[in-house]
Amino acid sequence: MEHLQAELKGNVLTSDHDSGEAYTTALRRNxxxxxxxxxxxxxxxxxEDIPLVIAYATSHTPPLEIAVKGGGAHSSTWASSDGGIVIDLSKLNKVTLADDQKSISVQGGALWGDVYEVTSKAQVDVVGSPLWFVGVGGFTLGGGYGPLSGEYGLAADNMLSATVVLANGQIVKTSNTEEPDLFWAIRGGGGQFGIVVEFVFKTHPYAGPFASGIIAYPGTEFTNVLNIIREWKTTQTxxxxxxxxFSRPAPHSKPSIALxxxxxxxTDGARSKTVFAPFRNGNGSVKPVFEKIVTVPDMLTVSHGADASFAHAPRRLAIRGTFFSDFFPELLTAVWEKWVAFTESSEDVRSSGVLWDLTSPEKLVQVSPTEMALRVREPHYWMAVQGRSTTDASVPAAKEFTESTARLVREKNAELSGRDLGWFVNMCQGDENPEDVFGENLPRLRKIKAKYDPKNIWSKGLAIEPLFE
Known part of the structure; x- marks a missing residue:
């Protein structure tokens, strides 16, 4: 390692006393x-540092495991390694807006907050995460559902090109015209094909001002609120x-449904005042116990909106999730009842929650399911189960809750819609069947894996086995 360190421009951290706090800090994840x-x-x-690290890891027998850390927001261990090498991209976080402001170049270690710092100043927007601390890389490689997706599709839909370090150390550019198979695979196929060290995204005209806020109801009004949501969805743009x-806010920790x-x-709060009126006045059936919607100037501000709640949330966090076809009352009610019972079972898991995203799928369905690796292109939404534990002893129960609830959503949705949408790669933990994620796109992904990573160097995450012809 001393010889490698001498060749690198970047840093090498170890658990010895020389690295100290820097090593401990670099290990931390969301x-x-x-x-x-x-x-x-x-x-x-x-x-150019990265090919040297790959060569060093693969020179061992057996090779050292390589994990790649972008933002570190995923709740799995995909960006970590027990005894191997972590390539931490955090120093590669430069964001550059093109002179014509029609595209933006983002290095693979950037967070969405880094991107919004640039776009906010320039008064342009880009499809990105609603949370500033999410890494651009993992978010985009799994598809990328964000606040602008209703109008502009996924982050992957807006990727123009990328720069990738391959398993053999080669650094290549990829787009629809350069290494097109690779470009197809990284848009929804996860981090199985190389390390994306730079993305180029299409930018869009300023989409603000942005409405942001919260409307909270007691859990006793669950059915009434769900009816309002379903009615509102018919007029959503x-x-x-x-x-x-679904959450239990302090200090009373009673079940609540918050929007x-x-x-x-x-502009001037006019849109939010009109379109969210049914939730503010309850359509005559129920009124919120708390309601606050404000207008903010940019996505940077929006992305920091949940900082206070995250600051106090238990850090033992397990997340799973999936797609669903519609806000079926039977589906949401089944999950509500399961969540209420679980969070009532122990104070140690009371901070666990469930999140359902209701973004218009109008733009998502305009892309063919075979245009890129992400195959779910019929009308759909996504959801996430967050199992939070305050003690080590309660972690297994929280993990089981996330797994069984995500499975319930998938199975119940298939029953109600007649369509099995499989799993959402960004909400997977790695033990899922790849066929349930990629469906008919899996054979092509396996062939591309054989071309760009025949020795399976990129083995972390949702593993795709190479298929040699």
Whole structure:
């Protein structure tokens, strides 16, 4: 490792006393359950550092495991390694807006907050995460559903090109015309084909001002609120979205259903005042116990909206989720009852929650299911189960709750809609069947894997086995 360190422009951190707090800090992830003790953490500062690390890892017998860390927001251990090497991209976080402001170049270690710092100043927008601390890389490689997706589709739909470090150390550009198979695979196929060290995204005209806020109801009004949501959905436009959450807010920890409304183009608050009126007055059936919607100037502000709640949330976090076809009352009621019972069972898991995204799928369905690796292109939404634990002893129960609830959603949705939408790669934990994620696109992904990673160097995440012809 000393010889490698001498060749690198970036840093090498180890668990010895020389690295100290820097190593401990670099191990941290959004969830404490995602942390594993890496033998080495390499923080490249130039793309050319990465081939040297790959060569070093593969020179061992057996090869050292390589994990890649972008933002570290995923609740799995995909960005960590027990005894292997973590390539930590955090130093590669430069964001550059093109001179004509029609595209933006983002390095693979950037967070969406880094991107919004640039777009906010320039008064342009890009399809990205609603949360600033989410890494651009993992978010995009899994598809990328964000606040602008109603109008502009997924982050993957807006990717123009990328720069990728391959398993053999080669650094290539990929787009629809350069290495097109690779470009097809990284848009929804996850991090199984190389390390994306740079993305180029299409930008869009300023979409603000943005409405952001919360509308909260007691759990006793669950059925009435669900009816309002279903009615509202019939008039929703691509410029409005809702995040529906099941939570037990302090200090009483009673079950509640909270809506997090968002709207684009909310000039003077006029749009949000009109489109969210049914939730504010309850359509005559129920009124919220708390309601606040404000207009903010940019996505940077929107992305920091949940900072206070995350600051106090238990850090033992497990997440799973999936797609669903519609807000079927039978589906949401089944999950509500399961969640209420689970969070009532122990104070240690009372912070666990469920999130449902209600973004218009109008733009998503305009892309063919075979145009890129992400195959779910019929009308759909996504949801996430967050199992949070305050003690180590309650972690297994929280993990089981997330797994069984996500499975319930998938199975119940298939029963009610007649369509099995499978799993959402960004909400997977790695033990899922790849056929249930990629469906008919899996054979092509396996062939591309054989072309770009025949020795399966990229083995973390939802593993895709190479298929040699």
């Amino acid at each position: 969830s404490d359950l995602s942390t594993l003790p890496a033998k080495f953490i390499v923080q490249p500062t130039v793309y 691509p410029a409005e979205r809702l995040t529906v959450t 997090l409304p968002g709207a684009l183009h909310d």
